[in-house]
Amino acid sequence: MSGKNDEFADFRERMNQRILEQDNQVVKRFFSLDSQTYRDGALNVKTKEMLGLVASMVLRCDDCIRYHVNQAHAAGVTRDEFFEVFQVGLVVGGSIVIPHLRRAVDALDELEQGGAES
Amino acid sequence: MSGKNDEFADFRERMNQRILEQDNQVVKRFFSLDSQTYRDGALNVKTKEMLGLVASMVLRCDDCIRYHVNQAHAAGVTRDEFFEVFQVGLVVGGSIVIPHLRRAVDALDELEQGGAES
Amino acid sequence: MSGKNDEFADFRERMNQRILEQDNQVVKRFFSLDSQTYRDGALNVKTKEMLGLVASMVLRCDDCIRYHVNQAHAAGVTRDEFFEVFQVGLVVGGSIVIPHLRRAVDALDELEQGGAES
Amino acid sequence: MSGKNDEFADFRERMNQRILEQDNQVVKRFFSLDSQTYRDGALNVKTKEMLGLVASMVLRCDDCIRYHVNQAHAAGVTRDEFFEVFQVGLVVGGSIVIPHLRRAVDALDELEQGGAES
């Protein structure tokens, strides 16, 4: 895993800790629910991560895209499959998605070159 | 297929025709591209329809949700699977998605009771 | 409580029941978390309902606006205070919020005339 | 001007009056600023109405779209020009814009058939 992914993961880890240190039950439960959402169920992890990725693309959240690219790659999504997820995100969300698509492909390239995922 | 679905399909059909009658190449090509997006490829139709559905949920587009509920149902998505798509949409998009979730479940109920899809 | 509010409350009630009948833990927990969010805490119910209302306005969700107008009215928010919540929503969210502001004021008028809230 | 346009204009008029009756300076000034925005200046009314229309399309606000279709039609925007505004809205905003495009074309058809604008 190279630079941008490390930096992102470090900040993410540090701030999640700060957030969960706070005694706020609703926020803590939301974080727990967020983790449960992507577990195997009627749909498998791979499918759910692709759902999370396309939702993140059309809502244009770069950190969320990077996170789900990492998770989906770990769950075995291939480059051709990634591009079909991207194609749905692009057609549904429009050209406004393109800058985020560029960063998604950059994150995917980084993962494929590094041979590792977080 | 019962009432709300019929009314929606009629308006959709009539206006699509009005739109495609117009000599605007970009609009026509976009409509054609939209159809290609959900065809079998590296991902199958069922998976792509679920991707289209979750994207429509987080962007909170009722007509799009109804359309993809119909298509996903026709592609064999089960009720349990639908709810896992809804769960991703709900957690990613937040409580603001709930009114659209209600209408999605209403559309699904209508399909399951009617035994038909458009 | 007059017509539009009744119709809204009926559909809301009926579909919530359909949703919670389904055995999907994430969706059920989300609904429970949503209820906890607006309880008295470091901030009181009145303040939290105003926060929920302004968030619903800028995200332009009519059902959510109607719901929080009802709840905020029940929690004692006055007409002048409502308009200051609306003013924040309008300035932050822009003229695109105006159609939703119209429906918010319509909902408020209905509550004040009916002398009741759901 | 036929049915849907009348109904929309009536509610719009009535609620604007209710809103401006309230003694809230920020809301009143916002409404006044909104009117000033589309006056002739470095850009003419026709261009500004097209800008307002495309912004309304990508933000997917049906009432705003109907309003700006009316105003742009009154300012002399032709059907071919309307479709080029729609094409920008569709490509920038994606297929999620299509349901709103259908209603925009419906509003335009109504205006062209009725020979009147509000």
Add this chain to the structure above:
Amino acid sequence: MSGKNDEFADFRERMNQRILEQDNQVVKRFFSLDSQTYRDGALNVKTKEMLGLVASMVLRCDDCIRYHVNQAHAAGVTRDEFFEVFQVGLVVGGSIVIPHLRRAVDALDELEQGGAES
């Protein structure tokens, strides 16, 4: 006040000046209206800044979040209260808000450690 806050405030200040140097009445009046919005009225400054903050969170605007965290901190919002504003933003807006929540908590930590606000 440490680094990120300084950099943000400098750019903000410099560009606001460039914007207001331009002879555009609508833009100038909008900036003036924006300032009036958060003044004491039927609701106090503290409440209004919390409304501005939650609106900025669900619309996912990092600069707006940082600005309102600063203003709300200056108006006396406590850490526990901040987290209840965050909880409403998170539940209404969904997991897509989490990256912005991380940056909001980072901004709050910076303020609390620096003992100063802009």
Add this chain to the structure above:
Amino acid sequence: MSGKNDEFADFRERMNQRILEQDNQVVKRFFSLDSQTYRDGALNVKTKEMLGLVASMVLRCDDCIRYHVNQAHAAGVTRDEFFEVFQVGLVVGGSIVIPHLRRAVDALDELEQGGAES
């Protein structure tokens, strides 16, 4: 053309190439359609670029704003005209647009000082 514009153009160029290298027909056709959208037609390039710019502002996409500021500047949009596009974006989209307006003016200043556009 100075620093920020160069960096943006380099990443944009490099990633577009990576995206178009992939054998995904829908993505490729979308990119082609995006280019066609802004060509002379019933509306001229200048008007279309202003439409693309205001759509990018209200959707708050910084890369898209920078791109259309460059294109619109090349198509002859003057500073006064730019500010009237900004005024529509600001009033329609609200104060949430302000941080993006700052970056749009920064991009415009850079172009005017550099005497060049990409």
